[in-house]
Amino acid sequence: MELQNILVTSRMYKELESIIEKEDKRGKAFRYVDEKHIKDEDLRWADAYVSFYPVENFAFHQLKWVHSLGAGVDRYVQLDSWKEDVLLTRTVCSFGERMSEYCLSYMLSELQYHDAFQKAQNKKKWQPLEPILLSTQKVVIYGTGEIGQAIAEMLKQFGVHVTGVSRSGTRNQRFHQVVTAGDEASYLQEADWIINTLPLTPETNHMFNAEWMNILQSAYFINVGRGATVDAVALIEAINKRKIKKAFLDVFEVEPLPESDMLWEHKNIVITPHISAVTTPEEAVACFLDTLDRIEADKPLENKVDLNRGY
Structure with missing residues (x-):
């Protein structure tokens, strides 16, 4: 799978941007947007979507890959319909x-x-x-x-x-x-x-x-x-x-x-306020970039979500 336009959105999008821009030398086009300000044009531009969950106006458009910044993917799986040709992965770290x-x-x-x-x-x-x-x-x-x-x-x-x-x-x-x-x-x-x-x-x-x-x-x-x-x-x-x-x-x-x-x-x-397994920006980026490399190299993905099982 070849990916070029990657949309990154979350409450910590600025931290993610800082780390990705320092570590990524893959020549991809990135767009970093606050999850509250995602527009339809952002979603139409992207072929990869990276976030904790789908935003309210989420739509697949030309997406090939969706990556969850958290371990849980229930909000993605519960979408009204999932495009069968879109890959869903999740973050695996500490x-x-x-x-x-x-x-x-x-x-x-x-x-x-x-x-x-x-x-x-x-x-x-x-x-x-x-x-x-x-x-x-x-x-x-x-x-x-x-x-x-x-x-x-x-x-x-x-x-x-x-x-x-x-x-x-x-x-x-x-x-x-x-x-x-x-x-x-x-x-x-x-x-x-x-x-x-x-x-x-x-x-x-x-x-x-x-x-x-x-x-x-x-x-x-x-x-x-x-x-x-x-x-x-x-x-x-x-x-x-x-x-x-x-x-x-x-x-x-x-x-x-x-x-x-x-x-x-x-x-x-x-x-406790959902803190038993926080996603740090550093770990989120490490998992995301590793998954990106594996996708483009057609290597096995341990963090691929089975949509039939829901995890």
Whole structure:
């Protein structure tokens, strides 16, 4: 595939421009535009589109390639119609490492009783509690792709027992076992922690609903996948029933999370503003340029999106 006119748009388009102009010697024509100011003529000019998501007036026109600056591509896949001859790729960088450290930080905080000791300190009370070892924990990770594997590999180093859940149930050495989605009930009942890394697809939309949550036995829940995979009303009810001990949410069905949303107020929900796996300009450019080189050299693409699967 030969590409010449590349449209780059995002909230950090100036940072991307600065890095690309320093590193790129490929002789391509680039156009850098704030995502709020994309015009139809920009889209008609381009044969490649680089952004976190499609802008409101997005149209394919002469596009051959669309590259997502993030790992998630649900906004692209959910477009009314996708031109079959347009390639879709996504950014792959340190997301697995970042999400692993995000999950580990909250696991240790709970197991080491950080909140309890802080409250005791504020009251000037000496109240010993015995920290819980990571090696005693059982974790179920939904999604056995790159991110799920990275989290599993990190946790196994601490002696954590890790079960993966995937569509196929294909065995993976980074997990102690992998089970097919729908066959994981017995593992959920024994789980101390459940971590969601799933993309948003028609199959995963509100997958974590009341029926699913009723299986749990007071487990912690971490969502670093997609917000719409979780039924928020059912989640709050499950926490109130102690089916879920505490939830750590980095992604939401509507972002930014509206001030009126009931999730803000719950004492057993921790909210972070979609920061578990940020895309830095440097990593975004590195992945983009590597993908560009591979496309033009007709080399295999590990970050190519399967439009039928939605990831």
